[in-house]
Amino acid sequence: MYYIGIDLGGTNIAVGVVNEEGKIICKKSIPTLAHRTPEEIVKDMASVSMEVVKEAGLSMDDITSLGAACPCFVEKKLGVLIAGANLPFRGYDIRKELHKYIDKPIYLDNDANCAAWAEAVAGAAKGTKDSIMITLGTGVGGGIVVNGSLYSGFNCFGGELGHMVIEIDGRQCGCGRKGCWEAYASATALIKMTREYAENNKNSLMWELAEKEGKFSGRTAFDAAKQGDETAQKVVDKYIKYLTCGVANLITIFQPEVLVIGGGVSNEGEYLLEPLRKAALKEKYDGTDSPLFEDGRIEKALLGNDAGIIGAALLKE
Amino acid sequence: MYYIGIDLGGTNIAVGVVNEEGKIICKKSIPTLAHRTPEEIVKDMASVSMEVVKEAGLSMDDITSLGAACPCFVEKKLGVLIAGANLPFRGYDIRKELHKYIDKPIYLDNDANCAAWAEAVAGAAKGTKDSIMITLGTGVGGGIVVNGSLYSGFNCFGGELGHMVIEIDGRQCGCGRKGCWEAYASATALIKMTREYAENNKNSLMWELAEKEGKFSGRTAFDAAKQGDETAQKVVDKYIKYLTCGVANLITIFQPEVLVIGGGVSNEGEYLLEPLRKAALKEKYDGTDSPLFEDGRIEKALLGNDAGIIGAALLKE
Numbered sequence: 001m002y003y004i005g006i007d008l009g010g011t012n013i014a015v016g017v018v019n020e021e022g023k024i025i026c027k028k029s030i031p032t033l034a035h036r037t038p039e040e041i042v043k044d045m046a047s048v049s050m051e052v053v054k055e056a057g058l059s060m061d062d063i064t065s066l067g068a069a070c071p072c073f074v075e076k077k078l079g080v081l082i083a084g085a086n087l088p089f090r091g092y093d094i095r096k097e098l099h100k101y102i103d104k105p106i107y108l109d110n111d112a113n114c115a116a117w118a119e120a121v122a123g124a125a126k127g128t129k130d131s132i133m134i135t136l137g138t139g140v141g142g143g144i145v146v147n148g149s150l151y152s153g154f155n156c157f158g159g160e161l162g163h164m165v166i167e168i169d170g171r172q173c174g175c176g177r178k179g180c181w182e183a184y185a186s187a188t189a190l191i192k193m194t195r196e197y198a199e200n201n202k203n204s205l206m207w208e209l210a211e212k213e214g215k216f217s218g219r220t221a222f223d224a225a226k227q228g229d230e231t232a233q234k235v236v237d238k239y240i241k242y243l244t245c246g247v248a249n250l251i252t253i254f255q256p257e258v259l260v261i262g263g264g265v266s267n268e269g270e271y272l273l274e275p276l277r278k279a280a281l282k283e284k285y286d287g288t289d290s291p292l293f294e295d296g297r298i299e300k301a302l303l304g305n306d307a308g309i310i311g312a313a314l315l316k317e
Numbered sequence: 318m319y320y321i322g323i324d325l326g327g328t329n330i331a332v333g334v335v336n337e338e339g340k341i342i343c344k345k346s347i348p349t350l351a352h353r354t355p356e357e358i359v360k361d362m363a364s365v366s367m368e369v370v371k372e373a374g375l376s377m378d379d380i381t382s383l384g385a386a387c388p389c390f391v392e393k394k395l396g397v398l399i400a401g402a403n404l405p406f407r408g409y410d411i412r413k414e415l416h417k418y419i420d421k422p423i424y425l426d427n428d429a430n431c432a433a434w435a436e437a438v439a440g441a442a443k444g445t446k447d448s449i450m451i452t453l454g455t456g457v458g459g460g461i462v463v464n465g466s467l468y469s470g471f472n473c474f475g476g477e478l479g480h481m482v483i484e485i486d487g488r489q490c491g492c493g494r495k496g497c498w499e500a501y502a503s504a505t506a507l508i509k510m511t512r513e514y515a516e517n518n519k520n521s522l523m524w525e526l527a528e529k530e531g532k533f534s535g536r537t538a539f540d541a542a543k544q545g546d547e548t549a550q551k552v553v554d555k556y557i558k559y560l561t562c563g564v565a566n567l568i569t570i571f572q573p574e575v576l577v578i579g580g581g582v583s584n585e586g587e588y589l590l591e592p593l594r595k596a597a598l599k600e601k602y603d604g605t606d607s608p609l610f611e612d613g614r615i616e617k618a619l620l621g622n623d624a625g626i627i628g629a630a631l632l633k634e
Contacts, residue, residue, distance in 0.1 A: 073607070073610075075609050078609065080609060082607045082609055082610070083607060090607075091607060091608075091609065128471065129471065130470055130471045142570075144570075146463050146464070146468055147463070147464065147466065147468070149464065151463055151464070152572065153447055153571055153572025153573060153574075153613075154445065154446065154447045154572060154573065154613060155572050155574075155610065155611045155612075155613070156572075157572050158569075158570060158571050158572030158573075159570065159572075160569045160570070160602045161570060163569045163602035164481070164566045164569060164570060165483055165566055166483065166484075166485050167483075167485050168483050168484050168487075168558075168559070168562050170485075175602050177565070177600055177602065180602075241485075242485070245482050245485050248482070248494070249481045249482055252475075252477050252480045252481060253459075253461075253475060253476065253477070253478060253481060253570070254470055254475050255470025255471060255472050255473075255474050255475035256470060256471065257470075257471035257472075283494055285477045285480035285492050285494065285497075290390070290399045290400060290407075290408060291408075292392050292395065292397060292408065293390075293399070293474060294471075294472045295472075296470075296471060296472070
């Protein structure tokens with residue numbers, strides 16, 4: 001059995017054919033050209049899907065279902081995209097439109113949920129029933145897998161883990177709340193903090209690295225800290241402290257077998273994960289030193305940019 | 318079919334026979350006498366269970382299973398009580414001991430989880446699949462019901478919702494973390510805040526009410542505020558603000574169909590719930606004003622002190 005997974009982005013539409021093990025056997029990407037009408041975009045989603053199936057040496061008869069990961073709120077039961085920041089869909093019945101071209105069961109979810117599902121089925125949390133994934137990028141995305149199923153609440157809009165407040169009356173978040181975890185632990189927040197600390201120390205190595213790269217990035221502080229820059233180390237320590245707070249909250253709430261960390265910042269690997277693990281497992285609530293208390297694991301995401309396609313492809317009812 | 322539910326407390330052991338609808342048809346309570354050995358306590362749990370069955374006019378043949386709600390960490394798969402603050406159980410195989418007297422399937426969980434399960438099956442969240450319960454008492458207890466099942470993570474220790482940090486580096490919590498929701502939204506925290514505000518205004522009506530009652534309680538500020546006391550209103554407003562922060566976090570994460578509020582403070586009823594609803598549903602993340610976005614409900618717990626017995630009785634594998 002094979003499945004079509006579509007990762008619909010503001011920039012590209014990436015489509016893959018995925019097998020039962022969650023491996024992509026063929027994929028293709030085209031520009032979204034998001035200024036177009038929803039109908040034009042959906043038509044492209046469908047035609048690339050059919051092309052990829054053909055390129056994989058398969059026919060549509062080999063395809064069980066199609067799934068799409070969308071960068072917006074998704075009413076997955078109705079098959080409707082609610083609102084997309086960079087896409088023209090708003091209260092749009094994308095399932096109905098896709099069905100004009102492809103007569104297969106069509107499943108939808110938002111991209112963060114699809115990534116969490118991909119990691120649970122075929123990635124860092126493979127073989128577990130309860131996992132959480134967070135994505136440290138422009139924002140902090142989240143996905144929840146419980147008892148072997150993707151969970152997003154009765155109205156499909158749960159799992160917005162980045163918008164958990166960790167500092168009441170804290171930093172203004174784009175969502176309207178103050179003190180959201182995203183305002184501290186996203187790559188955006190890290191870059192902002194990097195710039196602030198650099199402004200206060202013109203001798204920091206961070207200036208040199210930023211100049212080389214042409215900008216302050218999510219890597220600037222980490223790279224400078226690795227070379228012994230004290231100001232950069234302060235940025236890294238503070239960032240990890242904020243990250244830890246939310247991670248410890250999620251462990252306290254969910255006790256997942258694996259908490260998967262993805263997104264750009266996760267590329268720091270063990271340099272980020274090792275102190276995070278130590279701090280989060282110390283900080284999370286357990287209230288017992290019993291040897292029966294088994295801690296879950298904190299792991300780096302394994303599927304990278306393919307997670308959207310894979311997770312979408314493997315979506316179920 | 319009938320079920321035995323035991324609510325094991327530091328003060329009393331309450332036992333009930335519960336029918337399939339989650340109604341208690343007969344119940345009985347005896348002192349725990351927690352200074353005794355685990356074996357003596359378990360023997361009482363079993364003998365009262367058998368008495369209650371008899372008093373209900375039933376025999377043990379009518380009983381499907383027995384469940385116990387325990388005020389401690391419970392390794393429910395192993396049937397072991399990990400640690401009980403006011404009870405002598407520590408790494409104790411209570412299921413094995415109970416099986417010496419009662420040859421039925423025996424299920425265990427902590428009391429907050431049992432209360433959440435009771436409300437989901439037979440209380441304020443009846444008829445829903447996804448609900449959350451929080452209990453505002455000495456601490457802030459929590460229970461999570463997802464897809465119609467009680468959820469507590471892969472190691473059984475999840476759902477500790479009161480120990481989600483809402484103010485990084487905030488108030489010291491008994492658990493060791495700083496800034497836990499429990500340190501702001503428990504009845505204990507409310508009483509502490511009441512006392513602090515009263516200290517700063519010797520003319521507050523709260524002094525008179527506290528004198529009448531013999532102490533500052535969780536009701537003092539609410540009662541004085543209802544009578545127009547401005548200082549008391551400030552306490553109430555601040556308490557509700559903290560409560561809202563955590564409730565909005567939980568809605569953002571879980572989007573439960575019902576979020577149930579129990580525990581002593583919940584007895585303020587609509588005086589508490591109405592402003593909480595308004596604030597939490599405004600504050601929770603949705604990022605869309607779509608008419609397809611359906612909000613869950615925030616409701617007062619319905620089962621009161623019976624929730625432990627009912628939830629325990631209806632526990633399943």
